[in-house]
Amino acid sequence: MIPVLQGSNADSKEIRMPVAFPSEDWVKALMESINNSPSYAEAGQGWEYDVFFIVEPDGAVQSQIIYYMDLWHGHCRDAFEVNNQPERYKPVFRFSARAGIWQKVISGKLDPMQAMLTGQVKVKGPMTIIMRNVRAAKELVTCGTRVPTDFYV
Amino acid sequence: MWFFDSPLIVHGEDALSYLERLEGRRAMLVTDPTLVRLGHAQRVRAVLEKAGFAVGQYDAIEPEPGIDDVRRGAAALQEFGPDWIVALGGGSVIDAAKAMWILYERPETDPESINPVEPLGLRAKAHFAAIPTTSGTGSEATWAVVLSDRAAHRKLGLGSREDLPDLAILDPGLAAAQPPRLTADTGLDALTHAIEGFTCTWHNDFSDGLCLKAAQLVFEYLPRAYRDGSDIEARTRMQNAAAIAGMGFGNAMAALAHALGHALGAVFAIPHGRAVSLALPYTIEYALRGEPDSTRYSEMARFLRLPCATEVEAGHALAQSVRTLETELDSPRSLRECGISQAAFIENLDLLIENAYNDAQTVTSTRIPDRKDVRRLLEALFEGETIDF
Numbered sequence: 001m002i003p004v005l006q007g008s009n010a011d012s013k014e015i016r017m018p019v020a021f022p023s024e025d026w027v028k029a030l031m032e033s034i035n036n037s038p039s040y041a042e043a044g045q046g047w048e049y050d051v052f053f054i055v056e057p058d059g060a061v062q063s064q065i066i067y068y069m070d071l072w073h074g075h076c077r078d079a080f081e082v083n084n085q086p087e088r089y090k091p092v093f094r095f096s097a098r099a100g101i102w103q104k105v106i107s108g109k110l111d112p113m114q115a116m117l118t119g120q121v122k123v124k125g126p127m128t129i130i131m132r133n134v135r136a137a138k139e140l141v142t143c144g145t146r147v148p149t150d151f152y153v
Numbered sequence: 154m155w156f157f158d159s160p161l162i163v164h165g166e167d168a169l170s171y172l173e174r175l176e177g178r179r180a181m182l183v184t185d186p187t188l189v190r191l192g193h194a195q196r197v198r199a200v201l202e203k204a205g206f207a208v209g210q211y212d213a214i215e216p217e218p219g220i221d222d223v224r225r226g227a228a229a230l231q232e233f234g235p236d237w238i239v240a241l242g243g244g245s246v247i248d249a250a251k252a253m254w255i256l257y258e259r260p261e262t263d264p265e266s267i268n269p270v271e272p273l274g275l276r277a278k279a280h281f282a283a284i285p286t287t288s289g290t291g292s293e294a295t296w297a298v299v300l301s302d303r304a305a306h307r308k309l310g311l312g313s314r315e316d317l318p319d320l321a322i323l324d325p326g327l328a329a330a331q332p333p334r335l336t337a338d339t340g341l342d343a344l345t346h347a348i349e350g351f352t353c354t355w356h357n358d359f360s361d362g363l364c365l366k367a368a369q370l371v372f373e374y375l376p377r378a379y380r381d382g383s384d385i386e387a388r389t390r391m392q393n394a395a396a397i398a399g400m401g402f403g404n405a406m407a408a409l410a411h412a413l414g415h416a417l418g419a420v421f422a423i424p425h426g427r428a429v430s431l432a433l434p435y436t437i438e439y440a441l442r443g444e445p446d447s448t449r450y451s452e453m454a455r456f457l458r459l460p461c462a463t464e465v466e467a468g469h470a471l472a473q474s475v476r477t478l479e480t481e482l483d484s485p486r487s488l489r490e491c492g493i494s495q496a497a498f499i500e501n502l503d504l505l506i507e508n509a510y511n512d513a514q515t516v517t518s519t520r521i522p523d524r525k526d527v528r529r530l531l532e533a534l535f536e537g538e539t540i541d542f
Contacts, residue, residue: 042523046511113516114355117269117314118154127268131310131513138516 018148021106022055022099024081026147027067031079033143034071041074043139048072049129052082052089054096059153061099071140093125099153106144107151112137157359157404158314160283160294162396164323165389169284171322172200172239177280180206181235183226183250185214185242188286191330197241197284209233211253214242217422218249219301220264220309227256230279239282240318241327243339244290244425247283248298251316254281267298267311275315283318286327288378288391289339289426291346291399293321301419306501307508308415323396325389333379336391337482340375342426343395344368344475345410345433350402351453352440353517363401365456370394372457372478379482409436409522412512413530416505421493431485434472435533436518438540441468443520487537498535505531 019026034040048071055065066082068089082089097105101120104110113134115121123130130137163171180201184194189212201208211229215222230238230253238257240250252264258278267273283293296317300309331339344367350356351364371394377387407429413436414429423431440448441464454460454467459474461467476486485491488498506527515521522530526542533540 039523111355113513114155118156119270120154123270126266127270128263128266130270131268132511134513134516135511138521 018150021103021149021151021153022061022065022067024067026149027053027069027079027081029147030144031069031076033146034076034140037139037143037146040136040139040143044071044074044133044136047074047133047136049092049125050089051093051095052086052091053102054094055102056096056098058098058100061153093123093130095121095123097121103151103153105141106147106149108141108145112141155357156314158296158317159400160318160321162294162321162323164393164396166325168322168324169197169200169327171320172197172282173204175201175204175206175237175282175320177206177236179209179233179235180237180239181209181211181230181233183214183238183240183242183246183253184210184212185246186212188212188242193286193327193330194241197239201239206237209235214246214249216245217301217418217425218245219303223249223252223256223264223300226250226253227260230254230257231260234278236279237282238279239284241284241286243285243287243335244292244299244342247285247290247292247318248300250283251281251292251296251298251318252300252311254279255313255316264300264311265302265309267313267316269296269313271313273313273315275313276319280319281316282320282322284322284324284327285392285395287331287335287339288328288388288395289342291343291395291403293318293323294396294399295403297403299415299425306504307419310415310513321396323392325385325392328388328392329382329385331382333382336379336382337375337484338424338426339395340371340378340391340426341430341479341482341484343391343398344371344375344478345414345426345429346398346402346407347371347394348433348437348453348471348475349407349410350398350405352449352519353402353406353408354519355406355517356449357405360401360405363397364405365453367394367398367401368453369457370397372474375478376481406517407514409439409515409518409520412509412515412518413527413534415512415514416508417488419508420501420505421488421491421497423491427484427491430475430479431488431491432534434475435530435540437468437472437475439522439526439530439542440518440520441465442540442542447519488535489537493535495535502528502531
C-alpha cells in the first residue's frame with residue numbers, strides 16, 4: 001500500500017499510514033516523499049545517478065534486500081525492489097548497510113555522512129560525486145524521515 | 154560510532170629539537186619561499202641533518218594551492234623518495250603537503266577524489282610531520298585538505314583520516330615572524346574553528362572541551378599577539394589555540410561560516426581566515442532564528458563569561474564579541490570593507506550562492522539555508538547588516 005500525502009505545503013506533507021521497512025511499499029513511499037519535496041528538488045539538481053540501497057541481513061531481516069532508485073535532477077523517476085537478477089542493473093552507486101543501521105539513518109538518529117565516514121554505510125561508486133552532493137544526500141534522508149515507518153528489523 | 158584523531162603534539166619552547174628523535178633516512182622539507190627567506194627552512198634542515206637525515210627541499214608552495222601545485226610537488230617527492238615528509242608553513246603548505254603525500258604513496262589518485270571513505274594505505278612509504286608557522290588553520294592537527302580549483306573559482310574540501318599528521322611540532326619561535334595582518338587573519342580562523350566545532354551538528358563530548366578552551370585562548374591572546382608579535386607568551390598560547398581548535402573542529406565539523414567563507418575566498422581571493430571569520434557573526438545570528446533549542450551558544454557564552462541568560466542573548470553576545478575582536482584587529486566586518494565593489498559582488502553572486510549552498514559544511518549547520526537564504530546572507534555580509542530573517 002502506498003500511503004497518501006496530505007497538507008498544502010509540499011515539504012510539510014505528512015504520510016498518514018505507517019509503512020513497513022524494509023519493503024517495496026516503503027521505497028515507493030520514499031519516492032513519493034522525494035517527489036513532493038521542494039528541498040530535494042533544489043538540492044538534487046546536480047544528481048543524475050541511479051543507486052542501489054542494499055539492506056544486509058540483521059535481526060528480523062533474514063536475507064539481503066536490494067532497492068533500486070533512479071534519481072534524476074531533483075526527482076525520483078522510479079523505485080522498486082530488485083527481486084531477482086540484480087546483475088541486470090548497473091547502478092552508478094551502491095549503498096549498503098545492515099538493516100539496523102538503515103533504521104537509524106531513516107529515523108534521523110544517524111547522520112548519513114557520518115554513517116559513510118565510519119563505514120557503517122558502505123559506498124561503491126565515484127566518491128567525488130558524493131562529496132559534491134552532500135546536500136542532496138542530506139535532503140534524501142530527510143525525505144526518508146518523513147515516511148512514517150514501522151520498522152521490522 | 155565516531156572517531157577521535159590526533160597527532161602526537163610536541164609544543165612549547167624548543168619543540169623543534171624533537172625532530173632529532175625521528176628515525177629515518179631521507180626527509181623532504183616542504184615549505185614556501187617566504188620561510189626560506191626568513192631562515193626558518195634552514196633551521197629545520199639543520200635539525201634534520203643533525204638527526205642524520207639526507208634532506209631534500211621543495212619550497213615552491215604558493216598561497217591557496219591548487220591541484221597542479223600538488224601534482225608538481227608530488228613529482229618532487231617521487232624523485233627524492235623520502236621516508237619522512239616535513240611540512241613547514243601555514244595551512245597552504247601543510248594542506249598541499251598532505252595532498253602531495255597522498256599522491257606520493259598513491260600516484261594513481263586523482264587529487265580531487267581524496268575522500269574520507271575509501272582507504273588509502275598511507276605510511277607504506279613515508280610518515281608526516283607538520284610544523285606550523287602561523288597560528289590559525291590547525292591543519293597540523295586535522296586531516297582536512299583544502300585545495301583551490303582556480304578554474305572553477307571554488308575551494309575543494311578534501312581529506313582522509315589517514316592523512317592526519319603523525320607529528321605536529323608547535324614551536325612558538327617559528328610563529329613570531331608573522332606580520333600583524335597574517336596574525337589577525339589566521340587567529341580569527343582558529344576562533345571560527347572553535348565556535349563552529351562547538352556549535353555544528355557533529356559536535357561531541359570529545360571535541361567540545363577543546364573548542365571551548367581554544368575560543369577562550371583566542372579571545373584572550375590574539376589581541377596581544379596582534380599588537381606585539383614579539384610577545385612570546387601570546388604567540389605560544391595562540392599556537393596552542395590553533396592546534397586545539399584544529400583538533401576540536403577536526404573531530405567534529407565546521408559549519409555555515411566555513412561554507413560561505415570558502416565561496417568568498419575562492420571568488421575574491423580573501424584569505425581563508427578573514428573570509429570565514431567575516432561570515433561567523435552573521436551565521437550565528439542566522440542560526441539563532443532556526444529551530445528552537447537547536448543551538449548551544451549559551452553553553453559557550455557561559456564559559457567565555459558573556460551574557461547568557463537566554464540562548465538568544467548568548468548568541469548575540471557571542472556574535473558581538475567576534476565583531477568587537479575583529480574591530481580590535483582592524484579586520485573588515487563586511488565585504489564592502491574588504492574592498493569588494495558592488496559590481497564585482499553582483500557579478501559573482503550566483504556563483505557564490507551555488508558554491509556556498511553545495512559546500513559540505515553547510516549541512517552540518519544547525520540551520521541549513523536554501524539558495525534564497527544563502528543569497529540574503531551574502532547580501533547582508535556585503536553591506537554589513539545584522540541578520541533579521
